[in-house]
Amino acid sequence: MTTDTCVTIVPYFKIKPGCADAFRALTELxxxxxxxxxxxxxxxxxxxxxxxxxxxxxxxxxxxxVHLQNVASLIQEAGQLxxxxxxxxxxxxxxxxxxxxPLKDMPAKxxxxxxxxxx
Numbered sequence: 001m002t003t004d005t006c007v008t009i010v011p012y013f014k015i016k017p018g019c020a021d022a023f024r025a026l027t028e029l030x031x032x033x034x035x036x037x038x039x040x041x042x043x044x045x046x047x048x049x050x051x052x053x054x055x056x057x058x059x060x061x062x063x064x065x066v067h068l069q070n071v072a073s074l075i076q077e078a079g080q081l082x083x084x085x086x087x088x089x090x091x092x093x094x095x096x097x098x099x100x101x102p103l104k105d106m107p108a109k110x111x112x113x114x115x116x117x118x119x
Contacts, residue, residue, distance in 0.1 A: 039063020
């Protein structure tokens, strides 16, 4: 059992050939928008060749939903430059349950946190 309400979304992207510079530039816009969100705990992109990962965490499900709304247009742009190859959601059952309906169209894997802590 955990009382940690933190929710993380874990996307991995395969950048399309010739799109690396444009994708990297777009990630700067993602970071700038996420930085304005009070529910965002951490956010950043890391790269390995033509693969990219966005490391992001939110206080709770509401924080993640605000973020997705905030970056909706950027997500559309990113889809032109890269393919999402893996998408995971992590959090306690109560918070993930708040996301299942609004994110039902996302091809995500849902990981339920059963024990742990956050300082």
